[in-house]
Amino acid sequence: MVIETLYARRRSTRWRWGWLWWLLLWPMLALAEPRTALVVGNARYENNPLRNPVNDARDLAEALRAVGFEVLQKENLNQREFKQIISDFARRLKERGGVGLFYYSGHGVQVAGENYLIPVDAAIHSEADVKFEAVDAGQVLSNMKQAGNGLNIVVLDACRDNPYRGWYRGDGHKGLVRMDAPTGSIIAYATAPGTVAADGTGRNSPYTAQLLRAMRMPGIGIEQLLKRVRIQVAKATGNRQVPWESSSLMGDFFFVPSSGDSPPPAVAQASVPSPFRPVIPDEAPAAGSRPAAGYEFRDTLSDGTRGPKMVVIPAGDFWMGSPDHEPGRDDDERRHRVKIERLFALGQTEVTVGEFKRFVEATGYRTDAERDVGAKGCRAWSAKDGKWDWRAGLSWRDAGYPQSDAHPVVCVSWNDAQRYVAWLSERTGQAYRLPSEAEWEYAARAGTTSARYWGDDPEQACRYANGADQTEGPDGLTWTEKHECKDGYWYSAPVGSFRPNDWKLYDVLGNVWEWTCSAYAKDYDGSEAKCANKGTTGYLVLRGGAWGDSPAWVRSASRYRGHPTNRDDDLGFRLARSL
Numbered sequence: 001m002v003i004e005t006l007y008a009r010r011r012s013t014r015w016r017w018g019w020l021w022w023l024l025l026w027p028m029l030a031l032a033e034p035r036t037a038l039v040v041g042n043a044r045y046e047n048n049p050l051r052n053p054v055n056d057a058r059d060l061a062e063a064l065r066a067v068g069f070e071v072l073q074k075e076n077l078n079q080r081e082f083k084q085i086i087s088d089f090a091r092r093l094k095e096r097g098g099v100g101l102f103y104y105s106g107h108g109v110q111v112a113g114e115n116y117l118i119p120v121d122a123a124i125h126s127e128a129d130v131k132f133e134a135v136d137a138g139q140v141l142s143n144m145k146q147a148g149n150g151l152n153i154v155v156l157d158a159c160r161d162n163p164y165r166g167w168y169r170g171d172g173h174k175g176l177v178r179m180d181a182p183t184g185s186i187i188a189y190a191t192a193p194g195t196v197a198a199d200g201t202g203r204n205s206p207y208t209a210q211l212l213r214a215m216r217m218p219g220i221g222i223e224q225l226l227k228r229v230r231i232q233v234a235k236a237t238g239n240r241q242v243p244w245e246s247s248s249l250m251g252d253f254f255f256v257p258s259s260g261d262s263p264p265p266a267v268a269q270a271s272v273p274s275p276f277r278p279v280i281p282d283e284a285p286a287a288g289s290r291p292a293a294g295y296e297f298r299d300t301l302s303d304g305t306r307g308p309k310m311v312v313i314p315a316g317d318f319w320m321g322s323p324d325h326e327p328g329r330d331d332d333e334r335r336h337r338v339k340i341e342r343l344f345a346l347g348q349t350e351v352t353v354g355e356f357k358r359f360v361e362a363t364g365y366r367t368d369a370e371r372d373v374g375a376k377g378c379r380a381w382s383a384k385d386g387k388w389d390w391r392a393g394l395s396w397r398d399a400g401y402p403q404s405d406a407h408p409v410v411c412v413s414w415n416d417a418q419r420y421v422a423w424l425s426e427r428t429g430q431a432y433r434l435p436s437e438a439e440w441e442y443a444a445r446a447g448t449t450s451a452r453y454w455g456d457d458p459e460q461a462c463r464y465a466n467g468a469d470q471t472e473g474p475d476g477l478t479w480t481e482k483h484e485c486k487d488g489y490w491y492s493a494p495v496g497s498f499r500p501n502d503w504k505l506y507d508v509l510g511n512v513w514e515w516t517c518s519a520y521a522k523d524y525d526g527s528e529a530k531c532a533n534k535g536t537t538g539y540l541v542l543r544g545g546a547w548g549d550s551p552a553w554v555r556s557a558s559r560y561r562g563h564p565t566n567r568d569d570d571l572g573f574r575l576a577r578s579l
Contacts, residue, residue: 034098035069036149037061038089042106044076044120053105056157056208059300060103063215066295067255069101078121082135090143099253100144101153104137105208108158110177114138117158138179145182151253152185153222157207179246186247188226190233203304206233207243216297218312218343218579221252256295256312296348296504299428299577307428308355310345310577311504313443320441320528321557326451328552332522332559338438338529346435346443347575349495349506350514351420354405356396356412359420362427368413369395369567378411380569381548383474399569406494408512408572414540414564417515417573424575434517435576437528437541437559444544444556446503451555453501453509458551462487464499465510466547467554481550492547492570509554512572513542520561536564546570 041057043050054075061073072092074085093100107118111127116134118124124133137156144152158176181187190207204212210232214225223245230243299307321335359365369378376392380400394400396411403410412420417434425432435443450456454464461467462485469483473490487498496506508514517531520539532540539561545554547570552558562571 034096037064037069037101038072039103056105076120079119082119093147097149103155105157115176154187157190181246181248183248189244191241215255218256301427309348311348315343333557345577350408350572353409356409367416369411374565401491411567413567431578437516437518440543444508446501459484466493467510513546514544515573516541
């Protein structure tokens with residue numbers, strides 16, 4: 001049996017979508033010099049084990065990798081392992097040069113004016129044991145200095161209360177003692193010298209939790225960034241814990257580049273060899289050029305778990321819509337220039353069944369399909385009758401074909417998607433939403449002007465997108481309008497099964513259509529650059545094409561529309577987040 005592609009049948013009942021936001025091309029510049037980090041979390045102590053250091057180390061390592069660091073990540077080290085990895089780190093730092101960063105979360109003590117980091121196997125019964133059983137923090141600094149790389153950052157979330165109370169002699173041994181930062185370096189302490197830092201009751205310590213948040217902010221030099229961390233930690237702990245730094249930096253350093261068109265002013269490096277170069281270029285890239293891809297991050301929910309992975313999208317401007325000669329072009333794809341004013345983040349993948357399930361289990365929410373709002377169930381195609389129709393009993397829980405938690409959630413309306421983003425915003429304290437149509441197309445193109453982010457050839461689709469192709473469906477069904485290749489999927493595929501675009505976004509074309517927050521306007525009246533009111537009953541834009549769509553639909557400029565209660569077995573959504 002030969003059938004038409006789904007949307008060839010539905011052209012008369014659903015309009016295609018294709019909009020562009022006002023976006024600006026933000027230069028997430030490639031780092032001029034290498035970045036190398038050693039991240040250690042020690043928690044599994046026989047005496048006074050800690051709750052969060054391993055979480056702290058894992059989360060910080062992930063954040064550092066996202067901003068260009070090569071990371072050596074270690075957990076629960078004994079003394080021999082600790083000293084060996086410090087030596088390996090210094091050797092690697094010397095080989096690569098650039099920026100070095102050492103982070104430690106765990107127990108630390110001061111003895112005779114020196115700071116020591118405690119391995120998990122330390123057998124300490126008196127002060128005299130410390131220098132033989134622990135790791136001298138000063139030696140870490142010395143090794144980094146001798147690497148000759150120029151700029152070093154040391155972060156010590158190690159000011160937990162002294163675990164060896166048998167010889168602990170009161171306030172004089174609390175926390176760590178001050179260490180002066182060598183020239184071209186900065187030392188950040190979770191709390192002031194001689195005071196104690198909290199381990200925390202959530203996933204991370206109060207200090208590391210704020211550090212992770214601050215690191216995502218673009219265009220903030222490290223000294224200003226650490227000041228922000230200090231303010232937030234003091235606020236969160238009622239001034240019981242006030243972080244502190246020792247700095248001898250001769251310039252500035254940015255974890256994430258600025259979102260502006262020009263870099264912050266550079267600070268003179270004096271006679272010190274340049275330890276780094278700012279991660280901001282001398283000028284913004286020209287219109288139409290391709291900036292470096294954004295970095296990835298995940299927000300933490302109030303229960304300590306992690307949210308969906310997001311990717312920062314640079315600001316910029318681009319051509320939205322399609323040129324007159326593009327095959328498959330429809331008459332609502334007027335080509336026009338759009339400017340994206342601010343950077344934002346977009347979900348690296350479509351929201352999955354597992355992620356939506358988490359929301360439903362937390363709230364008891366019932367979707368429009370489950371409540372039969374406006375029609376029974378979900379609109380779906382069936383191999384049994386070869387028709388596209390409303391199917392009672394179908395919903396995100398059962399779309400009529402096999403899905404796992406890793407598949408994109410479908411049979412969700414615009415209203416359902418809005419409820420999910422409201423819940424995620426409340427649980428993370430961040431501004432989640434659906435992308436505007438312009439944001440969506442800008443991110444899908446990732447700096448390209450071709451019909452698809454991989455080029456103009458639709459026959460390359462099977463490496464990049466899940467659409468109608470030569471793969472046979474149930475009972476040997478095949479598509480009439482299809483991509484002349486085979487990707488192995490008839491229905492939707494698990495998210496991330498195909499190659500991403502140049503901004504690390506997966507499945508922006510194909511797999512499932514995606515809701516945007518924008519109202520549909522055939523001739524582009526500016527609605528593409530903003531979100532419709534939450535209570536709208538008008539048409540809203542969908543983008544991207546789906547598993548049953550021909551090459552005409554699986555294009556960056558292709559557009560479609562649906563009412564807020566529409567829900568289909570090939571329709572899901574992708575998150576956006578304001579920054």
